[in-house]
Amino acid sequence: MTAVSGSPANGRAKLADVAKLAGVSVGTASKALSGSGRMRPETRQRVLAAVEALDFRPNQYAQSLHTGRSWTVGLMTTDGIGRFSTPVLLGAEDALGAGKISVLLCDTRGDAIREQHHLRNLMDRRVDGIIVTGRRTDPRPPLTGVERVPTVYALSPSTDPDDMSVVSDDHSGAQLAVEHLLATGRTRIAHVTGPAHHAAARDRARHTVDLLERNSLELATGRVHFGEWSEAWGRRAAEAVLRTAPDTDAFFCGNDQIARGVADALRENGTDVPGRIAIVGYDNWDIMALACRPPLTTIDTDLTEIGRQAALRLLSAIGSEPHPGLHAVPCRLVVREST
Amino acid sequence: MTAVSGSPANGRAKLADVAKLAGVSVGTASKALSGSGRMRPETRQRVLAAVEALDFRPNQYAQSLHTGRSWTVGLMTTDGIGRFSTPVLLGAEDALGAGKISVLLCDTRGDAIREQHHLRNLMDRRVDGIIVTGRRTDPRPPLTGVERVPTVYALSPSTDPDDMSVVSDDHSGAQLAVEHLLATGRTRIAHVTGPAHHAAARDRARHTVDLLERNSLELATGRVHFGEWSEAWGRRAAEAVLRTAPDTDAFFCGNDQIARGVADALRENGTDVPGRIAIVGYDNWDIMALACRPPLTTIDTDLTEIGRQAALRLLSAIGSEPHPGLHAVPCRLVVREST
DNA sequence: GGTCACTGAGCAAACCTTTTCCTAGGTGAC
DNA sequence: GTCACCTAGGAAAAGGTTTGCTCAGTGACC
Numbered sequence: 169m170t171a172v173s174g175s176p177a178n179g180r181a182k183l184a185d186v187a188k189l190a191g192v193s194v195g196t197a198s199k200a201l202s203g204s205g206r207m208r209p210e211t212r213q214r215v216l217a218a219v220e221a222l223d224f225r226p227n228q229y230a231q232s233l234h235t236g237r238s239w240t241v242g243l244m245t246t247d248g249i250g251r252f253s254t255p256v257l258l259g260a261e262d263a264l265g266a267g268k269i270s271v272l273l274c275d276t277r278g279d280a281i282r283e284q285h286h287l288r289n290l291m292d293r294r295v296d297g298i299i300v301t302g303r304r305t306d307p308r309p310p311l312t313g314v315e316r317v318p319t320v321y322a323l324s325p326s327t328d329p330d331d332m333s334v335v336s337d338d339h340s341g342a343q344l345a346v347e348h349l350l351a352t353g354r355t356r357i358a359h360v361t362g363p364a365h366h367a368a369a370r371d372r373a374r375h376t377v378d379l380l381e382r383n384s385l386e387l388a389t390g391r392v393h394f395g396e397w398s399e400a401w402g403r404r405a406a407e408a409v410l411r412t413a414p415d416t417d418a419f420f421c422g423n424d425q426i427a428r429g430v431a432d433a434l435r436e437n438g439t440d441v442p443g444r445i446a447i448v449g450y451d452n453w454d455i456m457a458l459a460c461r462p463p464l465t466t467i468d469t470d471l472t473e474i475g476r477q478a479a480l481r482l483l484s485a486i487g488s489e490p491h492p493g494l495h496a497v498p499c500r501l502v503v504r505e506s507t
Numbered sequence: 508m509t510a511v512s513g514s515p516a517n518g519r520a521k522l523a524d525v526a527k528l529a530g531v532s533v534g535t536a537s538k539a540l541s542g543s544g545r546m547r548p549e550t551r552q553r554v555l556a557a558v559e560a561l562d563f564r565p566n567q568y569a570q571s572l573h574t575g576r577s578w579t580v581g582l583m584t585t586d587g588i589g590r591f592s593t594p595v596l597l598g599a600e601d602a603l604g605a606g607k608i609s610v611l612l613c614d615t616r617g618d619a620i621r622e623q624h625h626l627r628n629l630m631d632r633r634v635d636g637i638i639v640t641g642r643r644t645d646p647r648p649p650l651t652g653v654e655r656v657p658t659v660y661a662l663s664p665s666t667d668p669d670d671m672s673v674v675s676d677d678h679s680g681a682q683l684a685v686e687h688l689l690a691t692g693r694t695r696i697a698h699v700t701g702p703a704h705h706a707a708a709r710d711r712a713r714h715t716v717d718l719l720e721r722n723s724l725e726l727a728t729g730r731v732h733f734g735e736w737s738e739a740w741g742r743r744a745a746e747a748v749l750r751t752a753p754d755t756d757a758f759f760c761g762n763d764q765i766a767r768g769v770a771d772a773l774r775e776n777g778t779d780v781p782g783r784i785a786i787v788g789y790d791n792w793d794i795m796a797l798a799c800r801p802p803l804t805t806i807d808t809d810l811t812e813i814g815r816q817a818a819l820r821l822l823s824a825i826g827s828e829p830h831p832g833l834h835a836v837p838c839r840l841v842v843r844e845s846t
Numbered sequence: 847g848g849t850c851a852c853t854g855a856g857c858a859a860a861c862c863t864t865t866t867c868c869t870a871g872g873t874g875a876c
Numbered sequence: 877g878t879c880a881c882c883t884a885g886g887a888a889a890a891g892g893t894t895t896g897c898t899c900a901g902t903g904a905c906c
Binding site (some may be wrong): 226398400 | 564565566567568569571572577579582587588589593596597600601604609610611612613614625627628630631632633737738739764794798
């Protein structure tokens with residue numbers, strides 16, 4: 169099984185084969201490829217031709233062993249891979265792929281043991297950086313034991329404000345929704361959202377109240393309706409709101425499922441949407457927003473962009489230009505027929 | 508920047524540090540760790556203690572460089588990462604993670620150029636194997652240029668029957684649905700499904716017709732209703748079916764969205780579900796099946812299991828025990844209130 | 847003509863682990 | 877007491893690439 173040196177016949181070509189064919193030393197061949205080192209153009213040409221002829225591809229393990237760089241980042245999703253982490257993941261993969269970096273996927277299923285296990289694995293593989301993403305917007309404790317590895321938290325920020333975090337800008341989301349409703353002449357706005365123990369629900373609600381106050385308005389029912397992120401809750405809440413404040417002329421909902429529930433309830437009791445009551449959702453989850461009757465005006469959180477931004481920050485941190493702190497990606501308003 | 512040999516002070520410990528601390532040679536230390544080689548138990552103990560003391564972790568690049576194994580597999584999703592590929596991906600990640608193997612994620616977005624690019628990347632990284640997954644059940648052409656690397660196709664089988672493919676068993680799905688409906692006394696069953704140019708729609712329809720024939724029955728409307736995978740199509744189709752065959756007593760739908768559309772249409776024209784008409788969906792997409800009124804009886808395709816099976820087959824192929832051919836994972840029936 | 851500067855290219859160490867081969871010492875048997 | 881065998885452990889090569897250093901040659905300038 170001795171490798172016949174100089175012959176790439178058994179297995180793939182290595183740099184020594186290239187060098188031999190080009191009539192130069194291994195070192196020179198390496199320099200020709202990396203572009204470093206000075207040499208006659210014709211020499212470089214010869215090497216490049218040999219590379220072509222042998223279909224040479226450098227052994228990444230040998231490279232990484234030497235340089236210490238793996239051209240790999242770890243992507244840890246802490247809550248399973250779901251509706252929220254998927255677009256983030258895609259955005260990140262896209263931005264990293266452009267930089268010749270591959271993504272190692274780790275799913276912790278929310279289990280701390282598993283997280284620790286994956287983390288060790290990533291460190292063993294000498295990843296250049298790590299992106300951590302979750303499905304909730306509540307802050308999470310930072311990873312432990314990654315001191316030397318740049319880390320970016322996407323969607324779920326780190327509780328440590330000096331870490332790099334990229335999140336969705338709930339303020340801009342609430343603002344877009346409220347201003348859109350005001351612009352279309354609505355003034356008696358109800359807010360139906362998820363559980364109060366979710367930061368996403370709390371934050372969006374707070375900003376909504378603030379924005380209304382700034383316009384000398386208050387919520388139609390005088391309070392926020394916290395509940396669940398479900399259609400069923402949307403339906404129940406719609407009825408409750410109309411019982412309390414029959415003159416409500418708009419619903420701003422904490423997500424698209426709730427909004428769809430509201431829309432269903434209104435349609436079934438014969439209320440004209442958007443004629444009498446307008447509805448704005450949140451997330452722009454196409455499957456909900458488009459299937460809704462009428463199709464839903466909603467806030468797009470641009471999760472893919474959050475993933476991209478996270479990746480870009482990670483890349484610059486790997487290039488030793490860290491931008492620590494929290495970075496909020498603004499939302500976009502998507503107008504459809506419910507307003 | 509000379510490494511002070513024997514001192515792991517600058518950077519992480521290497522095997523030489525461990526050996527020095529344990530008072531043995533590097534080779535012996537390696538043998539102690541791998542369990543190979545014979546040595547006095549006390550010597551092995553000393554090495555292990557040194558490993559512990561220095562928190563030594565072997566350099567995977569050095570290992571891979573030597574052994575040629577990367578303990579990594581590529582996971583290519585060809586249609587973006589969506590509702591279907593995600594569970595497959597999780598199942599695979601789970602099974603592989605147990606085998607100390609990490610997953611490199613590649614998303615081709617359905618672009619052949621991108622696929623080729625990622626493929627080269629995976630080959631450069633000397634992955635031990637590749638799992639290819641898509642969102643459609645239609646067969647896809649096999650990857651080109653991966654001769655030496657075991658490959659498993661999940662969800663979308665390869666057109667080459669000698670490749671390893673793991674798919675969902677549409678026959679079992681149709682069978683479970685039809686037999687369940689027959690068992691609950693339904694005999695005039697309509698089938699509403701997606702576009703005829705999707706293998707999933709065609710196959711499920713074909714099996715449904717076959718199974719009815721075997722029971723000397725035929726479809727309520729005499730034909731399959733091909734359309735789109737959408738709620739809107741479900742609503743339209745439900746009305747069309749009832750116009751043609753008012754005595755229809757069950758709908759078997761090609762996916763849960765269509766089923767939900769059917770359910771909505773029936774509820775809105777006052778038809779009792781499941782009293783007068785039963786509905787069975789397909790996919791067990793919780794977000795649809797649970798939000799449906801009434802909650803949907805449906806076929807669970809067990810995508811996670813498909814991912815797991817694909818990973819297991821890949822592992823055994825890597826261990827040079829390939830099981831070529833098509834492997835179909837059976838579905839499960841999930842009974843809820845729509846039947 | 848001699849020295850200097852510069853350029854093109856090769857040599858060899860380093861990156862870290864695994865594995866094969868080998869040695870030295872010890873033990874048991876005859 | 878000698879020989880053969882066995883065992884623990886060491887030395888070194890291999891795996892493929894990068895890079896700093898060295899060396900030889902060439903042209904220019906004094």
